[in-house]
Amino acid sequence: MLRTSLRLSAVLPFAAACALALTGCPDDGGDDGGNPPPAATKALVVGHRGASALRPEHTLEAYRKAVEDGADIIEPDLVSTKDGVLVARHENEISGTTNVSTVARFADRKTTKTIDGVELTGWFTEDFTLDELKELRARERIPQFRPANTQYDDKFEVPTLAEVIALAKKLSAETGRTIHLYPETKHPTYFQSIGLAMEDRLIAELKKDAFTASTATVYIQSFEVANLKELRAKLGTSQPNWKLVQLMEEGNRQPYDFVKAGDPRTYSDLMTEAGMKEIATYANGVGPYKLSIINVDSAGNFQEPSTLVRNAHAANLVVFPYTFRPENNFLPAPLKAEGAASTRSEEGAIKEIHAYLKAGIDGFFTDDPAVGRKAVESYKP
Template sequence: MSVALPLLAGSALSLTGCSDEELPKLLVIGHRGASALRPEHTLASYRKAVEDGADVIEPDVVSTKDGVLVARHENEIGGTTNVSTIAKFESYKKTKTIDGVQITGWFTEDFTLAELKELRARERIPDIRPGNMQYNDQFEIPTLTEVIELAKELSDSTGRTIHITPETKHPTYFQSINLPLEDKLVETLKANDFTKNKAYVFIQSFETTNLKALRQKIGTSQEKWKLMQLIDSAEKAPYDLVAAGDTRKYGDLLTQASIKEIAKYADGVSPYKLNLINVDSAGAFQTPTDVIRFAHEEGLLVHSWTFRPENNFLPAPLKSNSTASTRNEAGSVTEIQEYLKAGLDGVFTDDPAVGRKAVDTFKP
């Protein structure tokens, strides 16, 4: 059934049953927390995101061996923890095929939660974020439950509800090893009254099948839970479609007809930013595509990713005359506002202080 949301006047949408006080019309989403300033997917990163003005925090979720959902961008954790330095876990190193790609490292599904709690987080891209290395080996890998509890705590202390947007990572793979993420996700969200009834929960996936299954499972019973179809760059493909022999790419999901189909099971789309506004060879912004218009016509929210503050990630005209790792606040604000002009409802940013400034100073 369709749970598409009503389209209101203006560029931003209002969720059914949601007042302006409950959910801002333009959302600042802390991508993996404030990952430009703290190692990603740590409670410290999520806390910093909220301190810097994020409305929503994003825990990517993967499973442990004993079926607990934890916050990691990937199930391979060699690059984001100190696991390679711990002798007792040397034998856990394996080579696996994840979504058709052979990867060697350490994987969350081979560790119990107790074992994962012995590890400490490390900065994923130290060359670009050398300042984050001072926090290496300080923070645990949090469970989804712990992230929810932090959001509740920060909601109480700040007086504003902090919403969450969990993303199921590699759902087809986890289903294949009998550690499906979906039931555990629903169970965890319902176990806490904060996510069951108070906060908005934007459930994301780059795959389509598990979102459709979640829609069948929850129906419209959770008014504040919104399913968001993540859409990667046009030439890539959802792995569930690849596994099923379906040849469609993400670009095929961006047509008007496909967005109408997405509206039958999802409440919004979260496309990669260049699917919305591309840049030419010199880095100059091009004319926006029709994707946001198509989505809004179907009553869908549109969030986009990822807006990062460092020179390394900015379009050429917005880079400052400095190093790749330099935090370029002005350039990032300009980039975000270019997308807000096109009608976005939410932005994923690694630096929520910059996102907050971009939203608060935006003049439609």
């Protein structure tokens, strides 16, 4: 899942500079091809949905906390309202991330839809105007693992992309470092099918403010392929500060637009040397599921890294895996702390991130940017 000087240092190490420029870094010519490429010495920290380990995800408060805790970049997932406004939610079905189920006047909006081939029942952003969505309040999505976050339930609004941009601009002024953005277009084939295509709206919104038009780096990501190619065709080289990123789920899964088109290829096909070369024709980086880089065995021990990072770097693509989380539930067994699934293991999370930095990643998505920053600063290549 990338990135101008984010850390205010006057001179960046070569590897970090490559990552920031999104050009990819060449392998050390002295190795025999069997070792992973060197990690960027200052890999970039992406606040995944904000500091979502500490605040309800995709709220302005979560994004602010991410920056306060050291994130270089904040990530808003984007879906559309009924009136075509882009808002930050991980999914267009919002019963798990808002209080919509408790609002009596919206009871009749509950419905069942098929999204990317999966039948879902709930409330969907495309059935609400922006004004109606603004009546709702955010809630913690996984309270069983983040019980402390429930203290913030029903306190924060659902933000628009415009509000996220304004916050990043404000935080950049406050901190003295440019805070970059990493929006994801969610379910682009679905939204196109209902007349709410997001691509042109996203371009227009990003161009409205000089901050995203020319100052910040904007990384536009998608799990689908066709909409990234469409964006590349629309943009050409006109926005050098906007970078496209091909997200990748587990290798045996498919981009939904491939499914619709009858294309039999999987994400594993995209991870090959040839697949990465194709991605490089329309994108600048890849965002793989972390286990596609380093898998774990049945006991939770790290296996040898795959060729994914090497294949990406050979195609001049940078690599930003997802998602690093500090709670026991999300860590391999050897890195868990004593306690329940909700117990935090910062030491274990840092060790996990170090393993991926050693494998050569250029940055990473984390729900806890403070932990991610500690991992970056403590890593010794």
